[in-house]
Amino acid sequence: MTDDSSSSSNVKTLSFLRVGKRRLEIFQKACLKFGLTVVDHTTQNAFVLIDDELDFVSASKTVKSSTNSTPIFIRTQWLSDSIKQNRLLSYQSYVLQAAPCPILPSATETSERIHFKRERAISSSASDTDDESNSKKRQLDIQPIQPGELPRTTGIWLCSEASSSTPVVGNPNEKIIEKLREMSRLYLITNDKGRSIAYEKAIEALKRCTHPIRTYEEIKALPYVKQSLADKIWEIIRTNNLVKLSAFQSRNDVSTLALFAGVWGAGTETTKQWFAQGFRTLDDLRMRARLTRMQQIGLKYYDDFNTRIPREEVTRIETIVKEAANEVTPDLKIETCGSYRRLKATCGDIDILMTFKDGKRHVHETVLAPLIDKLKQIGFLTHDLINHSEASASTSGSTSEQLTYFGVCRLSDPGSLHRRIDLIFVPANEWACSLLYFTGSATFNRSMRRLARRLSMSLSQHGLYHGVVRKGVEKINTGQPLVTPTEESIFQYLNLPYRPPEDRDH
Secondary structure (H helix, E strand, O other): OOEOOOOHHHOOEEEEEOOOHHHHHHHHHHHHHHOOEEOOOOOOOOEEEEOOOOOHHHHHHHHHOOOOOOOEEEEOHHHHHHHHHOOEOOOHHHEOOOOOOOOOOOHHHHHOOOOEEEOOOOOOOOOOOHHHHHHOOEEEOOOOOOHHHOOOOOOOOHHHOOHHHOOOOOOOOHHHHHHHHHHHHHHHHOOOHHHHHHHHHHHHHHHOOOOOOOOHHHHHOOOOOOHHHHHHHHHHHHHOOOHHHHHHHHOHHHHHHHHHOOOOOOOHHHHHHHHHOOOOOHHHHHHHOOOOHHHHHHHHOHHHHOOOEEHHHHHHHHHHHHHHHHHHOOOEEEEEOHHHHOOOOEEOOEEEEEEEOOOOOOOOOOOHHHHHHHHHHOOOEEEEEEEEEOOOEOOOOOEOOOEEEEEEEOOOOOOOOOEEEEEEEOOHHHHHHHHHHHHOOHHHHHHHHHHHHHOOEEEEOOEEEEOOEEEOOEEEEOOEEOOOOOHHHHHHHOOOOOOOHHHOOO
C-alpha cells in the first residue's frame, strides 16, 4: 500500500454505508489494491465510508442502531480521488464533521442581524387598501435549514457549484462531452427524456474533471455514470468515436424528427405522428400536413426561429418593451431572463418577466393587454402565438395569477429576423422564484429542485414550500410557503452559496 501521509496508514479496516452496488464494486477493488480490509458496517469499526449525499446525523443514526459507538465518517470521495491519483491519500480532509450546536442569539444580536425587506404577505381581502398595504411592511429574518438536516451541498449538488469553475471550452474531456451532448439531444428529440437526463448528468460530472479521463476505473468513479454509459465513454476514449451515435445519426426517423423538432408548436408526439404519416421534409408539412395556427407560424419562420439571437439585438428588444411598458403601465419592474441574464453571447428566444415595483396586488388591473396593443401599434409584435392568463394551481394549492404572452417580434431594421418573445407578468410574491426559474439553466434548476425535495421542500416558479410530505411522486401535504423576497433568500433557505445568473450556466 502506498500513501502520501502517515494519517492514511491509520485506516486498515473500513466499512461502507449506503454506497450503490456499482460504486461499491469499484471501491472494493480499490481497497484490495491499497491493502484495506472491508467489513460490514454493523461491525465495531473506527472508519465508515458514506455516500456523499448523507449528512452526519443520518449516518450516525444508522450506525448507532447496530453499534454502540460513533465511528469516523469519511466521504467516498476519498477513495475516488485516491483511485484517480493511483495512491492512497490522507483521509483527514474527507472526514464528515458533526454540525455544531446552534447558539441562540441575544436580543441585541437578533436586532443587529441582516434582514430581508419584504412587502406584506399578499392578501386577497378587498378591504386592504394601498395605504394599509404600505403601512404593514415588515422585516423578515430568513432562517436557514438547520445544518443537521442538510445533505452535503458540494460535489453531488451541481447547484452548489459555479458554472464558471467547470468550463466546457478547454475542458480536457471536451471531445467526450461533445458526443455525449449530441446523444442527449437525440434522445430528447425521440422523447426518451430519462436517457437524455442521464447523459446530461454524465456531462456535468465530466465538466468538473480538471484532468483528462484515461482509465475505465476513473470513469466508473464518476458520479451518475452507470455501467452502460461508462462503456460508451470508454469507447470514445479508445476509438475517438461512438458507434451508437453514428447509428443514431444515420437513422432516417431520427434525422427527420430532428428536422421537425425545429417547428415551433410541435411536440415530440406531433413530430412522431408526422413521420408516421409519411412526411419527411418541411415542404411535406407545408403541402400535406394539417397544421395548427402556431405550427403554421413556426414553419413560416423556421429559419428565423432556429437562428440564435445576438446579445446586442436582445438588448434593443428589451429597450423597446421597457419604453412601451413605461408609457402604458408605469411602475413595472422588468427583467429579461434566460441566456441573456446568464450573460451568454446569444439567445434562443427572449423571456421578459415583469411585476409591479410597489409589490401590490392590483387585482382587477390588466397588465399585458395594453402593453401588447401598444407593441402591435408600433409594428414590433407581428404575430400572436399564445395569449392567456395562467390559472393553474400552484404547489400551495392556491391559484397563481401569472399572465403569459408568447408571440413573435421583429426590429424595424431592413433584413431583421422574426424572433420568439415571451412576456410574463407575475405577482410580487412569486417574483424571486419566477426569476430563478426563467433564468435557468434547466440543469441548474433541476439540481435545486432535487435538493429542495431532499429537504422535504418544494421549489417551482410559484414559490418555495417547506414541510412537504410525499408518497412517491404524489404530494400528500403541499406544505407551507416560505417568504422569498429575493433570489438570495431562496439560496439561503437551501443553505447554498448564492450563485449569480452567470454562474448558473451548467
